[in-house]
Amino acid sequence: MTTDDRIRDADQTVAQGVDPRSDAAVSTDDLAGDLTGDPAVMELYARTADRYDRLNTLISFGTSNWYRRRTILSLKLPKDATLVDVGCGTGVLTLAAQRFLPDSTSIVGVDPCSEMRALAEGAGVRDVRPGSFSHIPVDDSSRDAVVSGYAIRYAEDLDEAFREIRRVLRPGGRLVLLEMMVPRSPRGHRAMEVMIKGVGSRVFAIACGSWSVRDLLRHFWDSISSFAPRDVVLGKLKDAGFTEIEYRPAGGLLGEFRATAPVG
Template sequence: MNKPVPPHAPLLEYYEAPAKRSDFVRNLFNRTAESYDGINAAFALGSGPWYRRRALRQAGLAPGARTLDVAIGTGLVAREAAAILGGTRDLVGLDLSEGMLAVARRQLGLTLVQARAEALPFADASFDFVSMGYALRHVADLSALFGEFRRVLRPGGRVLVLEIARPEGRLAHALLRGYMGAVVPALSRLSGRESATLMRYYWDTIEACVPPAEIIARLGEAGLAQVGCATELGMMRAYSARCPG
């Protein structure tokens, strides 16, 4: 059995042991689901609706594509996918958090499934497009995740993973750390203590996440082809790939 490849080392100030991480993340998102859309604007960093929709189009999403949005959250990426697809008939959302799914269910009329991203409950070759928005840092195993993406994709299917990466330059890193690590949690506290915790955790996972080169390598190792990564503002990353065939 292959050794798991986590996106970052354990952050034990938030949970007692690595085995507790998944429960911590699920419960944290459950407790902040109702306020998530409100605080999202504070840390969007240019990743608003226009950016998400453009990234989906550039990755190859087009009407008629059977689409799976992994870690759908409240539906921020799925909403833009639906606009491209012309509705939600061909769109399925998946998330581990029942709280997030409850919000998405109220806002979007689409099929929703509660499950882990590393164990997708779908048959092989079920989808033409798989997306994931800003949730890569919350899974337990990158290799398992990308392996599942490849398994459920039809030949020629496309992948898009949106993420925020730690900037390489010192000044850019310091500015982002000050904003994401201090300003955003302070603003989020207006929505409640748990929202501030979520934003601190969000930044800490960005700080600790493996570099983009490792993510690109893992996509390739999963058997995906034409792996690429578009970068904006030095930190916004759009990873794309294609299922061979």
């Protein structure tokens, strides 16, 4: 069975009213993050929280939720694995973990924005806590996986963030950080800036019915264009002691930083 087949089967299970935590459920074998250092950015996410999922759907042409679900399946975790989603936003990635890890005793969504946390809880995330990359509110060595969707760029100190992730992961635990990376070429960089910060910010603001979305997209471009280059991120993961470190391009601006906590 392919990854896509398993996603479709899980969707049908939920649609039929089967509890995703039950034995009948199918199992596998989110732009807020560490924003506490910038109140203006926190306020921007608060203003756009109720438009956030719609914006993601429009920008990704409807593939955003599918991609997050596929991320959870790609980890190939046991169905009782424990996991924390840092910068969970409205909870899309956390909900995917709940769906595909039905026997887990603890799946936690963490976000510093109260409006985002409220939406995550309303969507069905069972355990949502305030926190960030500088303070992940779970015990030492308690997680089989740490995931994050488009939030690591908000970490004020990557070294501190990776130490905190190491703290909560069990030996051999998996890390996946989804992030948007700007094109390296000047021409590609300029083209994407015009598309996102210029034309796109206006078009999607109209489509979402809120000029706050325009402000969010303009901030979005500024945040991804100022984020550390991929080689720097990979180097800091290595300095933090992670193993099996890699960056996987995922199409367009999408990419994934992956690593494993050392054993022993």
